[in-house]
Amino acid sequence: xxxxxxxxxxxxxxxxxxxxxxxxxxxxxxxxxxxxxxxxxxxxxxxxxxxxxxxxxxxxxxxxxxxxxxxxxxxxxxxxxxxxxxxxxxxxxxxxxxxxxxxxxxxxxxxxxxxxxxxxxxxx
Amino acid sequence: xxxxxxxxxxxxxxxxxxxxxxxxxxxxxxxxxxxxxxxxxxxxxxxxxxxxxxxxxxxxxxxxxxxxxxxxxxxxxxxxxxxxxxxxxxxxxxxxxxxxxxxxxxxxxxxxxxxxxxxxxxxxxxxxxxxxxxxxxxxxx
Numbered sequence: 001x002x003x004x005x006x007x008x009x010x011x012x013x014x015x016x017x018x019x020x021x022x023x024x025x026x027x028x029x030x031x032x033x034x035x036x037x038x039x040x041x042x043x044x045x046x047x048x049x050x051x052x053x054x055x056x057x058x059x060x061x062x063x064x065x066x067x068x069x070x071x072x073x074x075x076x077x078x079x080x081x082x083x084x085x086x087x088x089x090x091x092x093x094x095x096x097x098x099x100x101x102x103x104x105x106x107x108x109x110x111x112x113x114x115x116x117x118x119x120x121x122x123x124x
Numbered sequence: 125x126x127x128x129x130x131x132x133x134x135x136x137x138x139x140x141x142x143x144x145x146x147x148x149x150x151x152x153x154x155x156x157x158x159x160x161x162x163x164x165x166x167x168x169x170x171x172x173x174x175x176x177x178x179x180x181x182x183x184x185x186x187x188x189x190x191x192x193x194x195x196x197x198x199x200x201x202x203x204x205x206x207x208x209x210x211x212x213x214x215x216x217x218x219x220x221x222x223x224x225x226x227x228x229x230x231x232x233x234x235x236x237x238x239x240x241x242x243x244x245x246x247x248x249x250x251x252x253x254x255x256x257x258x259x260x261x262x263x264x265x
Binding site for chain 2 (some may be wrong): 003004005006007009010011012013014016017019020021023024034035036038039042062063064080081083084096099103
C-alpha cells in the first residue's frame with residue numbers, strides 16, 4: 001500500500017512534468033530530442049565504451065531501460081517510459097519518448113555509429 | 125519487489141529528466157519544474173481552511189507531503205518543516221543534490237495550494253535541506 005501511494009505520487013509528478021514541458025515548448029518533440037542529446041553528450045564524457053555492446057550496457061546503466069538482441073535486431077526489452085504508456089499514465093504522444101531517443105542517438109554517435117530508436121527498436 | 129523496482133525507475137526518470145533540463149536550459153529548468161508543481165495542485169481542493177496551520181494539516185492528510193509549522197515568527201512568517209517529501213526521497217535514492225530544479229516541484233505545489241486556499245500570496249524559501257527533513261521559510265503576503 002505504501003509503495004502504491006509513493007508510486008502514484010511519483011507518476012503524478014511525471015504527468016505534471018510532461019504537461020509543463022508541452023506547455024513550455026510548443027515544438028516539444030524536437031526540443032526534447034535536443035535535451036536528450038545534451039544529456040547524452042554529458043554522459044559520454046564518462047563513457048569508455050568502444051563498441052555497440054559496450055554502449056548498450058552504458059545506456060542501461062544510465063537510464064532505466066533494458067535491451068536484447070533478437071535475430072540481429074536490438075529491441076527494447078523494458079523501458080520505463082513504455083511502462084508508463086502501457087499503464088495509461090502517459091499518452092503515446094509524450095515528451096519523454098523523444099528525450100530517450102535523443103539520448104540513445106547521442107550515445108551511439110560517441111562510437112561513430114548513427115542510430116535511431118523507432119518503435120522500441122534501435123536501428124543502426 | 126516489482127513495485128520497489130517501479131518506484132526506483134520512476135525516481136531515476138524524474139532525476140534524469142530534471143538534470144537534462146538543467147543542462148539544456150539552465151535556470152529555465154526551475155521554471156518548468158515550478159509549473160509542473162502548479163499543475164499538480166490544480167485538482168486539489170480541501171474546502172475552507174482556517175489559517176496556515178490548518179491548511180498544512182489538511183495537505184499532510186491528503187498528499188505524500190507532510191509539512192508542519194516549526195516556529196511562528198510572525199502572523200505572516202513561519203518556519204515550516206517538510207518531514208516527508210517524495211522529491212527528497214528521490215534525491216536520496218538517486219544520489220542527487222537537494223535544492224535544485226526538482227525541489228521547485230514541491231515549491232510550486234505547496235505555494236499554489238496555500239495561496240488558493242488562503243487567497244493570499246505565498247512564498248517558500250529553502251533555509252536548510254536535510255536527509256530526514258527540510259526547513260523552509262513560509263512568507264504569506
